[in-house]
Amino acid sequence: MRIVLVGGTGLIGSAIHARLSAEGHECVLVSRHPVTSPDRHHVHVALDVARTTDASKWKSVLAGADAVINAAGALQGQDMQGVHVAGSAALYAACESMGVRRVILFSAIGSDRDARTDFSRSKRDGEAVLMARDLDWVVLRPSVVVGRPAYGGSALLRGLASLPILPVMPHTAAIQPVHLDDVVETVVFFLRPGAPCRVALDLAGPERIGFSDAVALFRSWLRWRPAYRLHLPSWVASAAYRVGDVAQMLGWRTPVNSTAQAEMRRGATGDPEPWRRVTGMRPRHLEVALAREPASVQERWFARLYALKPLIFGVFGMFWIATGIISLGAGWNIGMSLLREGGLQENVAALTVTAGALADIVIGLAILWRPLSRYGLWAALIISLTYAVIGTVLVPRLWADPLGPMLKIWPVIMLNLVAMAIREDR
Structure with a gap:
């Protein structure tokens, strides 16, 4: 079959693509950004669903195409109405006019029952738009999806599992984690000839567990001792979600934000029995699924680095901003005296200190703003090496300074390289 997979580079989309390709199907991957290394086994189309509201x-x-799978989604900080409703509506209209009957939509569990957020409401409206079409539609509403790959909520579970003290958020409801392989298997079932259509199913695991209990299972899977659970007061939890909102405004994709707060209060539960009846699937328990795939050292690295990533970028960006502000303020005379010691004239020294301080501030702001963070990190690396060379030439005695200003450049460079290595989201 030739299958158009919208959102084909996401967590669910990537797994579906891998399975379908292995079975000999041709996939047309649609995603917002062009892939850096195109795969000769599929066609890739760079297209922003939210802006593609014209069916033509x-x-x-x-x-x-023989079928369409719509796995595109946006949680917060993006045009949810455009992705889930307007752009998707244009896609379904085009399917109807071109005779592409089979359309599988990934929605969100509970959105048909209790749409508390813009995310849930737009998912619900997106379902209605598809159901109104004369198509062989299937709506799948997965709970929290877990598997060997990690992104979003799945990555958050691992990151929290790495903490020796587990922050327990108040007012969080139960979840029914569903394994990624079970989700993919369900898609394969509905692509078979004669498969049922015009059905909406909750893809929920067989047991309800608390979010913190799910984290504890991941911690056990990662072979760490149980963590002490610290129950956070409501105001601390709310502050953490607001910090996530700020990160979202700066372009970072974070599963901790005010939308996630509302969704966690609602929970992610559903009735898996209709899913079992229609497909014959027997969704696996989270503990059993984890036991079948023992964690490697790579998973342990990922979990720890995922938890540290916000601190690495936050502290590193603020470090550069602070050095710039200090250089223009309390550290001005120190910087000037060092440059005069190196033989620079007063006006040249003043210009150098000012330019360096402003460059530091700009670099820090670029690191904090994700669209420019790659350039900010490269600039930070280059300017750190430049500072080392200039300091060595102008004031070589700094290498013998007991406070080690020249030696401390190298740990900064190492942290810079770590940030560059973990910047990628997928």
Whole structure:
């Protein structure tokens, strides 16, 4: 089959693509950003679903397609109405006009029962738009999806599992984690000839557990001793979610934000029995699924680095901003005296200190703002090496300074390289 997979580079989309490709299907991957290394086994189309609200613009993508899988989604900080409703509506209209009957939509569990947030409401409205079409539609509403890959809520579970003290958020409801392989297997079932259609199913695991209990299972899987559970007061938890909102405004994709807060209060539970009846699937228990795939050292590294990533970028960005502010303020005379010692004239020294301080501030701001963070990190690396060279040439005695200003550049460079290594989200 030729299958158009919208959101094909995400957690669920990537797993579906891998399975379908292995079975010999041709996939047309649609995602917002072009892939850096195209795969010769599939066609990739860079397209922003939220902005593609004209059905005619989808027709070239759907040419020759036998089915469409819509796994595109946005949680917060993006145009949820555009992704889940307007752009998807144009896609479904194009499917209807071109005779592409089979459409599988990934929605969100509980959105049909209790739509508390813009995320849930837009998911619910997106379902309604599809159901109104004369298509062989299938709506799948997965709970928290877990598996060997990690992104979003799945990555958050691992990151929290790495903490020796587990912060327990108040007012969080139960979840029914569902394994990624079970989700993929369900998609394969509905792509088979004669598969049922016009059904909406909750993809929920067989047991309800608390979010903190799910974290504890991951911690056990990672072979760490149980963590002490610290129950956070409501105001501390709210502050943490607001920090996530700020990170979202700076372009970072974080599963901790005010939308997640509302969704966690609602929980992620559903009735898996209709899913079992229709497909014959027997969704696996989280503990059993984890036991079948023992954690390696790479998972332990990921969990620890995921928890540290916000601190690494936050502290590193603020470090550069602080050095710039200090250089223009309390450290001005120190910087000037060092440059005069190196033989620079007064006006040249003043210009150098000012330019360096402003560059530090700009670099720090770029590191904190994700769209420019790659350039900020490269600039930080280059300017750190430049400072080392200039300091060595102008004031070589700094290498013997007991406070080690020249030696401390190298740990800064190492942290810079770590930030560059973990910047990527997927």
